[in-house]
Amino acid sequence: MKKIKTVFVDDDFLALGILNGYASMLEEIEVVAQVQDPLKAISILQETKVQLLFLDIHMNNMNGNELLKIINPKPITVFTTAFTDYALEAFELNAVDYLIKPFSFERFVQAFNKAKEVIRSREQISEILPDFLRIEKDNENQFITVKDDKRLTKIYLKDILFLEGCKEYVKIHTEKGIYLTLDRLKNLENTLPSNEFLRVHKSFIIPISKATQLSGNEIIIGNNKIPVSREQKDEIVKKIFG
Numbered sequence: 125m126k127k128i129k130t131v132f133v134d135d136d137f138l139a140l141g142i143l144n145g146y147a148s149m150l151e152e153i154e155v156v157a158q159v160q161d162p163l164k165a166i167s168i169l170q171e172t173k174v175q176l177l178f179l180d181i182h183m184n185n186m187n188g189n190e191l192l193k194i195i196n197p198k199p200i201t202v203f204t205t206a207f208t209d210y211a212l213e214a215f216e217l218n219a220v221d222y223l224i225k226p227f228s229f230e231r232f233v234q235a236f237n238k239a240k241e242v243i244r245s246r247e248q249i250s251e252i253l254p255d256f257l258r259i260e261k262d263n264e265n266q267f268i269t270v271k272d273d274k275r276l277t278k279i280y281l282k283d284i285l286f287l288e289g290c291k292e293y294v295k296i297h298t299e300k301g302i303y304l305t306l307d308r309l310k311n312l313e314n315t316l317p318s319n320e321f322l323r324v325h326k327s328f329i330i331p332i333s334k335a336t337q338l339s340g341n342e343i344i345i346g347n348n349k350i351p352v353s354r355e356q357k358d359e360i361v362k363k364i365f366g
Contacts, residue, residue, distance in 0.1 A: 127151070127152055127153065127154035128152055128153055128154065128175050128176050128239075128240060128243055129154050129156050129172075129173065129174050129175045129176070130147065130153050130154060130155050130156065130174070130175065130176040130177070130178065131155075131156055131157045131158075131159065131165070131168065131169065131172075131174050131176070131177050131178070131199070132144065132147075132155065132157070132158045132159070132178045133159045133160075133162060133165040133177065133178070133179045133180060133183075133188070133191070134159075134160065134178075134179075134180035134183070134204065135160045135161070135162070135180065135183040135184050136160075136180070137160060139180065139204070139225065140158045140160065142226075143158070143178055143204070143232075144158060146229050146232045146233075149229070150233070150236065152236075152240065153176075153236070156172060156174065157172070161185070162183050162184075162185055162186040162187075162188075162191050163185060163186065165191060166191060166194055166195060169195045169199070170195060174199045175199055175200060175243050176199055176200050176201075176202070176236075176239050176240075176243065177192075177198075177199040177200070177201045177202070178201075178202050178204055178223075179191065179192065179201055179202070179203055179204065180203075180204050180205060181203055181204075181205040181207065182205055182206070182207055188203060188205070192219075193318075196314070196317070196318045197314045197315060198218075198314045200220055200239045200242050200243055201218070201219045201220065202219060202220060202221045202222075202223060202235045202236075202238075202239055203219050203221070203222045203223065204223045204225060204227070205222075205223070205224065205225060206224070206225040208224065218310045218313075218314075220235070220238045220239050220242055221234070221235035221238050221239070223235055259281075259315065259316075259317070262278070262280075265280050265281075265282060266280070266281045266282075266317075267279055267280045267281060268281070268312075268315065270296065270303060270305040270307075271305055271306065277303055279296055279298060279303060281316070281317075281320070281331070283298040283299045283300060284296060284297070284298050284321075284331055285297045285298055285299060285330075285331070285334060285345050285346060285348060286328055286329065286330045286331070286334075286345055286348065286350050287309060287312055287328065287329040287330075288309075288327060288328055289308065289309030289326070289327045289328070290327075292306060292307075292308065293305065293306055293307070294307055294308070294309050294312060297348065309323075309327065309329065312329065313329055316329065319332075320332060320333070322360065322363055322364065324343060324350060324351075324352045324353060324356075324360050325350065325351045325352060325353050326353065327351075328350050328351065330343060330345060330350055332363065332364055334346075335364045335365075338352070338361060338364075338365065341354060341357065343364070
């Protein structure tokens, strides 16, 4: 049985103990770290290949949402918290579940099973397309390899105009054409460099450097108009236009 590498982050020692106790009853979990300091957690998550993260939101020094925005690639994440105020932002960061403390073992298992399903699906995709969802370099130019209409296509990041999510598919709009590939937008979001690409809407990711103009609630890239999330517009505009 292949175990899922998991990290627990919570500044409450007792909460970490509960998580570890629950995990010890599931053979499929391999706990690689239990961390109280979110800054130390960032270092561990960037240096270690982690598949699953149980992350507290309300912590000293940094909250869980801020931590998750920093790390890339992002592991599948389950938020744990005593507060309900952060639920919307948590799911905007693609958390698979949101556990309200105190939570039972049964609820923990339910969240783990949700995460496991996503992780196993990713592994299946990786087996089919071993070069997909991985940034590689060709003469210093970064690219991803995607399956488009039964063909493997190399797409340079510098050629991408924007990415459009269409349920189980993603349209990759480039300067050379449009490529349609079977996957979810969030998988590409987790793969692309976060300092170069930005999710501006639930269905759109853009390269920051190519955004030339904001008109109302739309970003202009060449002749294309990409909608901007109204709820996050101020934050998005700050990241793109400073």
